[in-house]
Amino acid sequence: MRPIHAAILLIGVLLASGGYGATFLFSMHVRAIGGTDFDTGVALAGAALGTFAGVSLTGWVAQHVGAARMAALAALxxxxxxxxxxxxxxxSDIDALPGFLVGLGWGAFCLAAPMALAERTSDADRSLWFVRFATFQMAGVGGCPALAAFAMRFWRMPLEGVLYAIGALCLIGALTLEIFGRLARVQPAQERWLRSIGAIARTRAVYPIVIIALGGCVFSGLMTFQMSLVQGTQAKASTFFSLYTITVIATRWLLARLVVRMRAATATKVLLAMMVLGSAAMFAVPYHAGFQALAAVLLGTGYGLAYPIVQVQAIDDAAAAHRRAALTWFVAAYFIGAFGFPSLGGWVLVHSGKGALLALIAGCGLAALALAILRDRRRGGSLSASA
Known part of the structure; x- marks a missing residue:
């Protein structure tokens, strides 16, 4: 990966990710045009549906146009x-259509952009580049709403104008990604990810795929239900969101080289253990609000750093012919956990209370940690060989 190529890619990632960060402004816009939280939910439901459609289509389209160009189309x-x-x-219900477009693009981008990066990096330096990639991605998602709020407050920009500006930045990001693809050309791979599941399941790649699904459950559980979890305490949900975002960006930027130098399996287990401790810290929030800040920092450090490391494990553990498919299943598993868990978590919260919900979240984290330990014990390339 040449430095100039990497810079172009990361700029494109930052701008495209800012487009997804704009979804945090949707509820504000819906209220401004006379809508309710239900209308916001319709738009976000469309985004969730679009995300899975984007993941499903990317593997097929990327075979014909290349992963980098697919990432550019996704940003558009x-x-x-x-x-x-x-x-x-x-x-109106038609709000689901722009939500679907955002989700379609984001689902495709979350697969195509890492795919383009994986094709252009070696096994030796892939971990470092994926952590850098994840840093810029998170900076775009978290930084966009903050900059939007700044523009509306100090520059007096209307919300519609901010959304148009974000759309224009996505266009620039798409052009940047297209330039990256033209400068760093590779031959598009031919692989059908659905048919490869059997081959992937026989390798250690199956572990990081399941681990990220469970990690997505922990992440979405603590983020989605944060307001309910801190109700009746001195803690505020906004504190958790802010600290989590800042921690993810800071740790990915400052600790990337340190984590990459560690043995990947050891780093994964340490980081997942921190994620579990972050879940456990939420049990103590009713006794002191400081435990909420501790939970946000532990989750941001543990899950935030574990995601790109586990993603690289999914790629490296798969056979060379099935790496695209492994990456596709990895992204799909993350979205299944992130979007699927809130339904189960909401049912548990209503019927069994906050303690049961936190126990379920912590259980998902412990299961992910247990799988990381099992993966480390499977020394062979396939499950059958290491049984």
């Missing part, structure tokens, strides 16, 4: 969805 799709949402003058 995200931008089109954001602009489409800004154009909505009245809240």
């Amino acid at each position: 799709c995200v931008g089109a969805g954001v602009v489409g949402f800004a154009l909505m003058a009245h809240a």
Whole structure:
């Protein structure tokens, strides 16, 4: 990976990720045009549906146009969805359409961009580049709403104008990613990810795929239900969100080289253990609000750093012919955990209370840690060989 190529890629990632960060502004826009939280939910449901569609289509389309160009098209799709949402003058069920476009683009981007990076990095330096990639991605997602709030407060920009500007940045990001693909050319791989599941399941790649699904459950559980979890305490949900975002960006930027130098399996287990401790810290929030800050920092450090490391493990543990498929299943597993868990978690919260929900979240974290330990014991390339 040449430095100039890497810089172009990371700029594109930052701008495209900012488009997804705009989804945090959707509820504000819906209220401004006379809608309710239900209308916001419709838009986000469309985004969730679009995400899975984007993941499913990317592998097939990337075979024909290349992963880098697919990432560029995905960034365009995200931008089109954001602009489409800004154009909505009245809240209605049609809000699901721009939400679907954003989700379609984001699902495709979360697979195509790492795929393009994996094709252009060696096994030796892939971990470092994936941590850097994840840093810029998180900076875009978390930084966009913050910059939008700054622009509306100090520059007096209307919300619609901010959304149009974000759409324009997605366009620039798409052009940047297209330039990256043209400068760092590779031959598109031919692989059908659905048919490869059997081959992947026989290798250690199956472990990181399941681990990230469980990690997505922990992440979405603590983020989605944070307001309910801190209700009746001195803690505020906004504190958790802010500390988590800052921690993820800071640790990925400052600790990337340290984590990469560690043995990957050891780093994964340490980071997942921190994620479990972050879940456990939430049990003590009713006794002192400081435990919420501790939980945010532990989750941001543990899960935030573990994600790119586990992603690289999924790629490296698969056979060379099935690496694209392994990456596809990895991204799909993450979204299944992130979008699927809130339904189960909401049912547990309503019927059994906050303690049961936290126990379920912590259980998912412990299961992920147990799988990381099992993976480390499977020394062979396949499950059958190491049984």
